Amino acid sequence: xxxxxxxxxxxxxxxxxxxxxxxxxxxxxxxxxxxxxxxxxxxxxxxxxxxxxxxxxxxxxxxxxxxxxxxxxxxxxxxxxxxxxxxxxxxxxxxxxxxxxxxxxxxxxxxxxxxxxxxxxxxxxxxxxxxxxxxxxxxxxxxxxxxxxxxxxxxxxxxxxxxxxxxxxxxxxxxxxxxxxxxxxxxxxxxxxxxxxxxxxxxxxxxxxxxxxxxxxxxxxxxxxxxxxxxxxxxxxxxxxxxxxxxxxxxxxxxxxxxxxxxxxxxxxxxxxxxxx
Numbered sequence: 554x555x556x557x558x559x560x561x562x563x564x565x566x567x568x569x570x571x572x573x574x575x576x577x578x579x580x581x582x583x584x585x586x587x588x589x590x591x592x593x594x595x596x597x598x599x600x601x602x603x604x605x606x607x608x609x610x611x612x613x614x615x616x617x618x619x620x621x622x623x624x625x626x627x628x629x630x631x632x633x634x635x636x637x638x639x640x641x642x643x644x645x646x647x648x649x650x651x652x653x654x655x656x657x658x659x660x661x662x663x664x665x666x667x668x669x670x671x672x673x674x675x676x677x678x679x680x681x682x683x684x685x686x687x688x689x690x691x692x693x694x695x696x697x698x699x700x701x702x703x704x705x706x707x708x709x710x711x712x713x714x715x716x717x718x719x720x721x722x723x724x725x726x727x728x729x730x731x732x733x734x735x736x737x738x739x740x741x742x743x744x745x746x747x748x749x750x751x752x753x754x755x756x757x758x759x760x761x762x763x764x765x766x767x768x769x770x771x772x773x774x775x776x777x778x779x780x781x782x783x784x785x786x787x788x789x790x791x792x793x794x795x796x797x798x799x800x801x802x803x804x805x806x807x808x809x810x811x812x813x814x815x816x817x818x819x820x821x822x823x824x825x826x827x828x829x830x
Contacts, residue, residue, distance in 0.1 A: 608630070754793040
């Protein structure tokens with residue numbers, strides 16, 4: 554493995570990593586070039602384990618030994634090495650989690666393939682905070698959600714902050730963006746999913762009531778921060794569901810609410826299978 558040592562922040566070879574704190578720049582660059590950034594050695598390894606292809610590696614020299622096996626597996630992928638100060642100048646933040654990699658985005662998964670065999674699906678409507686998106690994916694991976702669907706305006710699950718907060722679990726849970734939002738919800742219903750919106754409405758049922766019905770296939774829709782679910786989505790779903798709370802508090806953060814709901818609504822025979830294991 555040959556390392557490429559950086560001497561200037563203007564080195565064009567590391568343009569993928571420049572000023573990663575600029576959200577608008579990343580939104581323009583990543584979809585257009587088909588890239589995302591895996592930040593930290595652990596996240597990088599999870600991306601590779603999921604079959605994603607690296608475009609380049611970017612690290613301080615002290616982390617080279619820790620990733621020696623990775624570099625051996627990808628001898629033709631350039632690894633750019635620099636001082637901590639230079640790397641910070643390039644990225645706009647202090648890199649203290651080992652290494653980074655510019656990764657090629659995987660091909661989108663067709664919706665039919667995503668839903669095949671799925672019993673629990675999370676659907677994210679216009680959740681724009683990348684921290685919440687990442688946290689929801691982490692809960693989905695841990696609590697048995699088989700797939701995640703995101704609306705056209707939802708935050709990017711492969712944005713650097715989403716990936717970091719999820720601890721790389723965005724690579725474990727299959728997901729797709731629904732370009733046709735209304736059509737996507739209808740497709741879930743056509744596939745036999747009960748589509749439930751997490752929303753405080755006058756007719757919303759308690760979470761444990763829905764869990765007691767033991768729906769075979771369930772899609773849980775989570776709405777955007779603040780504004781909540783759109784009227785069109787509420788009109789399209791089969792029912793609304795809420796988490797019962799003490800007086801004086803009407804809601805949880807959407808990521809926290811997702812974890813509670815994923816746990817309560819998990820297929821109960823899943824627990825029996827784990828006990829037998």
